[in-house]
Amino acid sequence: MIETDVTFSVNGERVRLAVEPRRTLADALREDCGLTGTHLGCEHGVCGACTVIVDGEPARACLMFAVQADGSSVTTVEGLQGTDGELHPLQEAFVAHHGLQCGFCTPGMLMSALHLLDTTPDADRETIREEMSGNICRCTGYQGIVDAIEAAGRELTGHAEEAEPAE
Amino acid sequence: MKCAPFDYVRASSVEEVVKVLAESDGDGKILAGGQSLVPVLALRMARPSVLVDVNRIPGLGAIRPSGDAVEVGALVRHSRLVEQTNHPLLAEAARWIGHTAIRARGTAGGSVAHADPSAELPVVAVGTGATATVAGPSGVRSVAAEDLFLSALVTSLDEDEMITGLRFPLPTRWGFAEFARRHGDFALVTAVVTELGGAVRITLGGVASVPQRAAHAEQVLADGGTAREAARAAADEIDPTADLHGSAPFRRAIAGEMVRRALAQAGIGQE
Ligand SMILES: Cc1cc2nc3c(=O)[nH]c(=O)nc-3n(C[C@H](O)[C@H](O)[C@H](O)COP(=O)(O)OP(=O)(O)OC[C@H]3O[C@@H](n4cnc5c(N)ncnc54)[C@H](O)[C@@H]3O)c2cc1C
Ligand code: FES
Ligand code: FES
Numbered sequence: 001m002i003e004t005d006v007t008f009s010v011n012g013e014r015v016r017l018a019v020e021p022r023r024t025l026a027d028a029l030r031e032d033c034g035l036t037g038t039h040l041g042c043e044h045g046v047c048g049a050c051t052v053i054v055d056g057e058p059a060r061a062c063l064m065f066a067v068q069a070d071g072s073s074v075t076t077v078e079g080l081q082g083t084d085g086e087l088h089p090l091q092e093a094f095v096a097h098h099g100l101q102c103g104f105c106t107p108g109m110l111m112s113a114l115h116l117l118d119t120t121p122d123a124d125r126e127t128i129r130e131e132m133s134g135n136i137c138r139c140t141g142y143q144g145i146v147d148a149i150e151a152a153g154r155e156l157t158g159h160a161e162e163a164e165p166a167e
Numbered sequence: 168m169k170c171a172p173f174d175y176v177r178a179s180s181v182e183e184v185v186k187v188l189a190e191s192d193g194d195g196k197i198l199a200g201g202q203s204l205v206p207v208l209a210l211r212m213a214r215p216s217v218l219v220d221v222n223r224i225p226g227l228g229a230i231r232p233s234g235d236a237v238e239v240g241a242l243v244r245h246s247r248l249v250e251q252t253n254h255p256l257l258a259e260a261a262r263w264i265g266h267t268a269i270r271a272r273g274t275a276g277g278s279v280a281h282a283d284p285s286a287e288l289p290v291v292a293v294g295t296g297a298t299a300t301v302a303g304p305s306g307v308r309s310v311a312a313e314d315l316f317l318s319a320l321v322t323s324l325d326e327d328e329m330i331t332g333l334r335f336p337l338p339t340r341w342g343f344a345e346f347a348r349r350h351g352d353f354a355l356v357t358a359v360v361t362e363l364g365g366a367v368r369i370t371l372g373g374v375a376s377v378p379q380r381a382a383h384a385e386q387v388l389a390d391g392g393t394a395r396e397a398a399r400a401a402a403d404e405i406d407p408t409a410d411l412h413g414s415a416p417f418r419r420a421i422a423g424e425m426v427r428r429a430l431a432q433a434g435i436g437q438e
Binding site: 002004020021022024027043044045048051057058059060062063064065067068070112115116129130131133134135 | 210268269
């Protein structure tokens with residue numbers, strides 16, 4: 001088994017690993033870095049549970065090999081919390097709006113939503129549904145997820161006071 | 168599932184890619200966006216001995232207008248195609264590919280080389296009469312899109328060749344319509360209408376193993392027929408196969424309707 005050295009940053013911290021080329025970024029994060037927040041559902045690109053941010057773009061961590069991340073900057077769900085452990089506004093909103101039940105899809109949902117709100121902070125419900133279509137949830141029926149992202153968007157753009165009462 | 172082991176080469180030039188592929192004797196594969204190849208490896212439907220990662224080769228990521236066409240580097244991501252304004256048909260087609268995370272990594276060269284019968288870009292390539300620039304051991308050649316797709320997931324590229332860029336002519340009028348079961352799914356039917364040099368082309372994806380021109384429907388229009396008549400001709404001339412996602416008559420009906428909508432968008436054959 002030939003291993004290759006890779007260096008990348010995860011949530012701002014530099015990591016150096018020796019990995020087999022076939023090791024996916026998802027497995028490297030989970031097994032080698034101990035960051036088990038990134039979940040694996042299908043391992044072939046369809047469920048979105050493994051979504052992380054690589055150099056500012058969302059990526060399926062099951063469809064990237066760790067060797068490809070050499071020199072990159074990776075953000076996982078563990079990177080969302082603040083320095084003193086407080087939850088990110090998106091995480092708060094998922095809690096408040098029932099954006100999760102079992103929580104299996106949640107890391108991927110959060111990372112996709114993070115990218116969405118970074119690029120389109122004032123996304124409307126239609127845009128949220130469209131942009132989140134690559135993430136599958138077997139529990140919630142999606143309503144709470146859309147509510148949560150919409151609310152977090154308002155919070156982040158400073159329009160929280162305009163929040164409509166829950167239907 | 169996990170992939171079988173392979174050797175990994177991060178290529179820094181097209182020459183290096185061709186060399187490694189030639190030396191691997193048909194057992195090497197190019198790794199571009201990985202959005203089609205990695206699932207295939209994970210499901211162990213293929214186990215190449217070497218993967219040549221082309222992502223860091225400089226100079227293959229540009230979109231450049233050139234006369235009456237737009238040149239797209241092999242490594243242009245689907246998300247960049249959506250954003251660009253030089254070729255509106257390409258932007259519209261790319262919008263329909265998968266989801267945000269897929270479009271952020273998948274490449275134009277990879278989509279065309281993968282030759283999925285339901286993929287959007289191969290239909291646009293045939294519909295616009297695109298040409299691929301292909302590098303191989305004996306130099307560089309141009310391949311017309313209609314000569315590229317042989318059958319589902321099979322192209323006329325040799326195992327040691329690489330697409331370096333694609334040239335998509337600009338149609339004077341165009342229309343794009345697609346039907347998929349769920350948002351972001353591969354298309355059941357894609358219809359692309361293009362007007363090039365005064366002639367109208369109708370190209371369908373998802374109805375055969377390769378993108379298919381609807382020759383009868385094109386003739387109906389050339390003879391002064393309406394969009395409705397052309398749509399009916401298109402539905403009649405195709406021979407779709409039934410599967411889990413739709414019966415043959417259903418696919419036929421959907422194909423006709425997509426042709427009608429694409430022609431309406433192009434403003435062609437309207438009563
Ligand atoms: C969940 C999901 C949904 C998707 N939905 C759609 C969809 O709706 N429509 C759609 O069109 N696609 C869809 N895709 C596929 C996506 O568009 C891929 O990006 C594309 O098909 C392949 O491009 P790639 O760059 O990822 O290629 P890769 O996966 O890296 O490679 C694919 C194949 O092409 C070869 N190859 C790659 N680049 C070159 C080159 N430059 N020259 C020669 N050979 C090359 C590789 O060796 C491999 O055989 C989906 C994928 C996923 C995971
Ligand atoms: S585990 Fe990566 S998309 Fe499902
Ligand atoms: S909360 Fe269970 S899968 Fe989404």
